[in-house]
Amino acid sequence: MAKRPLILVTNDDGITAPGLRTLIHVMNSIGDVVVVAPDSPQSAMGHAITINSTLHVEKVTIDDGPQTEYSCSGTPADCVKLAVREVLKRKPDLCVSGINHGSNSSINVIYSGTMSAALEAGIEGIPAIGFSLLDYNWSANFKHCKPFVKTIASNVLENGLQDGVVLNVNIPNVEKDAIKGVKICRQARANWEEEFDKRTNPMGRDYYWLTGKFVNMDQGEDTDEWALANNYISVVPVQFDLTAHHAIQKLNTWNFES
Template sequence: MAKRPLILVTNDDGITAPGIRTLITVMRNIGDVVVVAPDSPQSAMGHAITVNSTLYLEKVNIDGKQPEYSCSGTPADCVKLAVREILERKPDICVSGINHGSNSSINVIYSGTMSAALEAGIEGIPAIGFSLLDYNWNANFEHCKPFVETITRQVLEHGLSDGVVLNVNLPNLKQSDIKGIKICRQARANWVEEFDKRTNPMGRDYYWLAGKFVNLDGGEDTDEWALEHGYVSVVPVQFDLTAHHAIQNLNTWKLND
């Protein structure tokens, strides 16, 4: 009988979040699951790691069906601890999510969900970050399950290129209304931010971050286009941030004269 794959599951919304509980359920159909996730929400932490304070791991029993560890650190910390302290061998795949909210386009650089996946990629582990376009804590994740399972099984079957992980976003639609899965590029988009300045009862100013998301990309091959038109978007992303196309131009500069 074929050996079941070892699957590391993590997220940034916390170990009790409905999104990760759904992801765990799907992964049990595929392999042996180990969960290492933050003990509290860590959204928008990016690739932060804990270096100036202690980290804690607690073995917890949430549903009694697989080993689970609650971590005091960030999503990236969770992956590091899983690989170095918990697992006896490198997992066959790491899946992160399902995030409550979009991680498409520029959101990928802020995302704790995707940073966990990228950290796994740095360790040489095939990895996927899953996100649903619904920020509601009580979002319905049922329609995500077949797409999550299909993509995960395909990664296990085919592998991923070195240094590449997948950023998967799912539209908030009925399963019957989702048209399929599209391989995309990241749209050129950004947040136009504003700060709501207020004053507390002690007279000290404070700020709430606000703003709106603006898609500046008219292409029909982007994640934003796919999601707007009812598709699951799959974007291959990399942790090599080198702008290779700019090297030739920079080499024309007189830097050593």
């Protein structure tokens, strides 16, 4: 009998999040699951790690299932670090993060705790995927995500990923029958046009709420934003090597002699 793969599951919405519970359920069907997830929401934490305070990991039972679960006081990246170094007896065959409540397409990947957990796994040499559903509602319906999540994860387990590559998967918020398929995409050139809503509290002290609108400047039909707008699941291979390789030749023509 073939040995079942060991799968690490994490997220940034917290260990009780419905998206995480859905992901655990799917992963239980294809491997042995260990969950190490934040004990509270950690959205938009990016790749933050805890260095100035202690970390706590507690074994918990959230709902029925064969999975082993741990609640962690740290960030999503902390969860992966602790899982690999302290919790797991061996390196997992796959790390999956999510399913995030909300989009992590385009520039959102920079801020995403979901994707930072996946990237941290990639740094450790673990094939990794971040999954997101384009619905920010806590009670979002993840049912239609299940077959696609299973298929994509199974493909990664079967085929592997190139060294340093992690998959960013976003799923449109439509019925299963409306999803046209899966598209391999590039990250769209888009960003947030941000504003701060300035207010004053009863003590006379100013405070701010971050607001803004998402602007897609990319008209390409090979992007994640195009795919999602047209009811495709977008799969973007991302990497943690941030070197702008195309700029090296130009920079080498500069004169740095004083």
